[in-house]
Amino acid sequence: MESPALFEITPSSESWHTRRRVGFDLETTSRFPHEARIVSAALVIFDPADQEEVRVREWLVDPGVEIPPATTAIHGISTEYAQAEGQPAAEAVPQIVVELTKEIEAGSAIVVMNAPYDFTVLQAEAQRYGVGFPVPRPVIDPLVIDKQVDKFRRGKRTLGDLCGVYQVILDGAHTAGADAKAAVEVADCLARNYPQLQVPAEVLHDLQVQWKAEQAADFQQFLRRTKPDAVIEPSWPVAAQVLPGGQGL
Template identity: 65%
Template sequence: MESEALFDLHPASGSWHRQRRVGFDLETTSRFPSEARIVSAALVTCDPDDSASPRVREWLVDPGVEIPQETVEIHGISTEYAREHGQDAAEAVAELLAALTREFVSGAAVVVMNAPYDLAVLRGEADRYGLEFPTPKPIIDPLVIDKQVDKYRRGKRRLPDLCGVHGVQLAEAHSAAPDALAAVQVADCQAEKYPELQMPAHEIHALQMGWKADQAEDFQAYLRKQGKADAVIDGAWPL
């Protein structure tokens, strides 16, 4: 399939990057969303009409399970620290879901780097505690956008890498609040560098669905050419 190419687009009024944006990030117990539990979460609101912007909301969570050392080395939150200082997981997840739901209902763009991971983890937590999961829309995913606007750039595409490309300062990589803010700043830079991305949030959300599907199809074709005949790459986005 082929979605609308970037060069077919034209800047539109009411661009998402000049309105209220909310960065969302999680730190978890596992890189596998099906088994990950939330350890910390952050929502960082960037609003041109708010003189106190950016505003940060954070949750430190006791996930109720052991936090593996390999993930402690990433985000620095140990099992003991989370148990002593963290909020009950069911309570924290309920608060986070309520806050995100309000943002989605308002139409604010929620910026999530590699959205399928964080949203899948949060949906799993919602299911675990019998909580309602909102329709995640509109989402801005700097990773999907980067692969669309700079398809042939060599190197990794993690958040620190994109920060380097766009000159965004990231003082504490793998901490929820700094990562959430940096994701918004990277997305803003992408919109300024590529004016074709300037449009209402719901429109670029829809475009990213097609872009992600195309990216997955291309990568799957590449892997199969490399001899991995059974390779299957999921193109679903944002979940």
């Protein structure tokens, strides 16, 4: 069953984008979420009740494994730097989970670009260090939403690309704090541009579950024109499994 068309959604005065939103982002050692270890993390809090514009909580983490040069080239954190300046992962991971859990329990909208990657990494790390992992809800994912509201736009849809489309300034790309902040700002722009997205966070969360499944099915059908066994993971906001070739990302 297909989800409601965007124009059928009625805006609400209880919209998520006027309430507390928390950007969440991880920088890691790998693009494969079940293999990746956390190198840095950030929670960036947008709250109308706060006097300050935003509040940022960041962690630099020693992942306990070598950071491949290819990923260091992306986020700038080397093995040596993480070992010298970072918290041990066994100490940092529980802190990250606890702070994120507090926001979820308080009902904050957690804004995450490509949520299945970050939440799957954090879930695997939590299991690795014996920490309980919360059910991530409500989540706002600018990638899923952008694909839904502008399905036929050509080009890539990385965070940097979306910042260009929605005229959001991204200073310090691929640092957890900058990416988390930009994700919230892109999500806010989406809400302003498409009033139908102005609904309670829980409602939009459920819509995104449907949208992600439909998007995965469409992409899988496209790939199977040339690769009959292609499989695209439809689960959101946490990937259910690792698929061949990293398709669970």
